[in-house]
Amino acid sequence: MKAKNPGPAILYEGTIHRFSDPAFAEIICTVYGFLQQFPLSLNIFDSGQNQLYLRRLHLLRWKTARNPFLRETLIHSLERQGFNPGDLYLDSVRFRCIPPDFQNHPQARGLLCWHRDTYYANPACQINLWLPLTDCDRTNGMGFFLEYLDRPMPNNSSDFDLEAWNRSGGFQAFRKKGKDIRASTGLTYPSVFDPPPMEEVYSPPVKRGQALLFASRHLHGTMPNISGKNRYSLELRFFTRTDMEKADRRLNVDDKSRGCFAASFRNGADNGLCPRALWSGYQEGLRKGRNPA
Numbered sequence: 001m002k003a004k005n006p007g008p009a010i011l012y013e014g015t016i017h018r019f020s021d022p023a024f025a026e027i028i029c030t031v032y033g034f035l036q037q038f039p040l041s042l043n044i045f046d047s048g049q050n051q052l053y054l055r056r057l058h059l060l061r062w063k064t065a066r067n068p069f070l071r072e073t074l075i076h077s078l079e080r081q082g083f084n085p086g087d088l089y090l091d092s093v094r095f096r097c098i099p100p101d102f103q104n105h106p107q108a109r110g111l112l113c114w115h116r117d118t119y120y121a122n123p124a125c126q127i128n129l130w131l132p133l134t135d136c137d138r139t140n141g142m143g144f145f146l147e148y149l150d151r152p153m154p155n156n157s158s159d160f161d162l163e164a165w166n167r168s169g170g171f172q173a174f175r176k177k178g179k180d181i182r183a184s185t186g187l188t189y190p191s192v193f194d195p196p197p198m199e200e201v202y203s204p205p206v207k208r209g210q211a212l213l214f215a216s217r218h219l220h221g222t223m224p225n226i227s228g229k230n231r232y233s234l235e236l237r238f239f240t241r242t243d244m245e246k247a248d249r250r251l252n253v254d255d256k257s258r259g260c261f262a263a264s265f266r267n268g269a270d271n272g273l274c275p276r277a278l279w280s281g282y283q284e285g286l287r288k289g290r291n292p293a
Contacts, residue, residue, distance in 0.1 A: 005082035007240060010127055010215050011251060014149040016204060017213040021077040024209050027070060028133050031095065031234065034063050040230055044099050057097055064095035064234065074129060074236050075268045081213070083240070085268035089278075090238040091261075098140065098231040103224040113191030114145070117216035117237070119157035120165075120190060121259035123282060124251035125243035126216040133232040136206045140227035143201040148219040152254035159188040162259025190257065192219065217251055238265070244278050247285025 009015040038056040042049040064070060070093045075085050102108050118124050130142065168187055196219075203223055206212060214220070216237065225231055239262065262279040266272060 003080060003082040006213060007083065007127060007243070010213055011125060011217075011243065014146060014215060014218060016144065016146075016202075016218075017081075018204065018206065018210055019081060019213070020210050021080060023073045023077055024131065024211065027073055027131065027234070028208065030067070030070065031064065031133055031232065034060050034095075035232070040097050040099075044102065044105055053099075060097075061095050065092040067093070070234070071236075074131075074234075077211075078129065078238070078268070083268075086270075087240045087242060088238050088268035089241065089244075089262065089265035089274045090236060090268055091265055094235045096233050096235060098222055098225045098233075100225050100228050100230065111222050113189050114143075114195040114219055114221040115155075115189075115191045116219055116255065118252060118255035119155060119257055120160060121162040121257045121261045122216055122237065123239055123244065123260070123262045123279075124217050124255070124286075125246070125248065125282075126237055126239045126262075127213055128216045129211055129213055129236040129238070130206075131211040131234040131236075132206050133208065133234070134229075135208050136231060136233075138203040138205075138223060140225045140229075140231040141203050141206060141223050142212070143198075143203045143221055143223045144214070145196050145200055145219040146202050147200070148196065149215070149217065150250075150253055153192040153219065154194065155190060155192045155254060156188060157190040157254070158256040160190045160257040160259075162257070162261060165259075195219075215251075217253070238268070241278065244282045247282045249286050252286060 006015065006017045010017055038059050040053060040056055040060070042053040044050045044053055071090070074093060075088070075090065078088065079085055098111065103112055117126060117128070132141070136142070165187060201223075204212065244262065260279045260283055262274055262282065263276070265274045267274070
């Protein structure tokens with residue numbers, strides 16, 4: 001029996017959909033194979049080890065994003081959850097490592113901000129798949145302020161320009177100047193000015209072999225890692241053609257960023273680039289205030 005598509009509940013009700021898939025075990029095994037080649041068990045607070053950590057992290061991100069097995073397998077897992085691959089447009093699969101105590105590192109500001117992905121020119125109808133490779137909870141996982149899904153929050157998204165961002169390295173940037181390596185764009189990382197108190201954050205426990213699907217418009221962020229070990233995860237952002245065509249402005253509560261990250265997404269069935277008419281039509285729909293009945 002085909003699963004019911006959870007997309008509408010995720011986008012409009014803020015449901016955080018936790019699920020398992022038998023293919024996740026092979027995905028996790030594949031990524032740990034990469035980690036054997038480029039281990040990240042390094043002390044990021046030591047300048048020399050941190051430089052090595054950033055070089056290896058860059059290689060792991062590169063291998064992950066260009067591995068067709070990971071992308072295809074995650075698309076099939078979405079299909080088993082009720083999504084039609086032909087209706088999906090997806091970003092590259094992205095690898096992330098959150099070292100222990102990263103929150104105390106001076107270069108960690110981009111990881112510590114509470115934000116919506118819309119602040120980074122991501123479409124408001126986007127859904128994120130988050131697959132941790134280790135058990136996660138409040139000591140090392142993700143956090144959500146559920147009550148703020150439809151509540152505007154003062155933020156600095158107006159400072160974000162996707163074109164300038166991409167010129168500076170883009171998402172998961174890697175910049176090398178002489179012997180110095182930085183894994184950031186050096187630009188503004190949009191976030192809310194005054195986050196809600198941490199007592200309100202919801203950090204769902206996710207076991208190895210489980211994944212989350214959530215609306216990228218949720219106010220969310222990375223929890224401080226006080227677990228004492230690296231937290232590894234994969235991310236895959238996507239939207240449906242149907243939702244993009246709606247251009248429902250109700251989903252975009254407080255974003256003022258410039259650009260459209262959706263232009264680089266590719267179709268889940270034929271790998272074709274998102275048509276210009278689709279992503280530009282979405283932007284035009286938001287500008288005109290189109291709102292389906």
